Amino acid sequence: MYKERVSRLPGAVVWVNRPGEGGAGRVLPDGCMDLLWHEGRLLVAGPDTRAYVTEGARGVWVGLRFHPGTAPAVLGVPAHELLDRRVELTDLWPPAVVRRLRDRVGAAADPAAVLERIALERDVPADPLLKRLVEALDAGRPVAAVAEELGLGARQLHRRSRDAFGYGPKTLARVLRMQRALSLAPSGVPLAETAVRAGYADQPHLSREVRELAGLPVTGLLGG
Template sequence: MYEERPAQLDGAVLWTRTAGPAAESPRPVLPDGCMDLIWADGHLLVAGPDTRAYVPTETAARYAGIRFAPGDAPAFLGVPAHELRDRRVALGELWGGARARRLGERITEAPDPAAALDALVRRRAAAVPAPDPLLRAVAARLAAGRTVAETAEAVGLGARQLHRRSLTAFGYGPKTLARVLRLQRALALVLCDTPYAEAALRAGYADQGHLARETRALAGTTLGAYTRGAAVSAKSDTPEPSGSSTTA
């Protein structure tokens, strides 16, 4: 079962996941321009920005996480995003083992680990520099489908400076971030039953073939397989009706 809800931290999302049956394969996590702080059965880890689909291999039974808005996590973690690109690392590698263990234990003891993560992040956010508003504007413009050139001009940064600052904030350059966010726009449309060709054009692709190639490159799957997997996942995550029983 996977669930999301808004975090109190601006722009962030809280999520929880309970492992399903042993035979049920976890769905790949697609690139989204974000980074997550994750509690997994008492252990804290960081999911860096992805450039390709990530297939979960962790064996924890319960997870809680907070997904930062694109570009916000490095200030919280104190580490440039590009150092964590396509990686999952224990928080102890960044903050020290003893500190990470104490924080993990505190969250484990909380009645709602996701809310405890949110509180931890808000306390930390109050003590570190705020995310760069210029980079938030970059992410917002690229998410809206603006080109990298238009975005650089709008925020007043040269191409090299935008690339360098994007590596620190997002983990990769603005062209890669634009590709990732464009795919997210297209897949959101596809999941709303928009025909593939229409979704491709509305998201900014040249045609359906262009979208299909980018889906394979970034998500490691086909459009058909993605939509079928999403439908199966949605069905398995639907709670039993009130009063029903799963026992014979």
């Protein structure tokens, strides 16, 4: 069973997941990174370019999901170094610091709230340019037009995007577009209409993109 709530960290959510017995989970690309707590370990989930399949995950997972582009400033590492990876927090921060944090989280009645406080204590202000970039791409604006609006050249935009999101703006746009489509389809919107409203050329385009990013056909994904 999965539950989440809005975090005090701008744009973030805190969540708790108690996976069912034996089943595999599928974490879809969403432009985000997570700080995780699982069975006494602190980990970081980097940005995904494809579905991350968890085979028979057991135990309670607790996480803080950062708003796209905000985790690298808190964690102190460019997002592209964690692309499609799950790493121990000790790989990024001094082991002594992580041990103290593990003790804090492990002793807490609400581990999710402690993960939230750990991020808030870093006191890193959000980059307003990155926020504008995410909002523009999530609205379906073309990458070239967004770069011009932000006053950035193509190379500069790509470099800043890799540092913040793990990949370039075109990949981020694809990931956000898939998430828009998946938010529409469960509400009963037909797939052909979903494709148009989400920004795809047509339904076959939607199907190809979802299969590539999620590893399943769109009908199978929604059925699951």
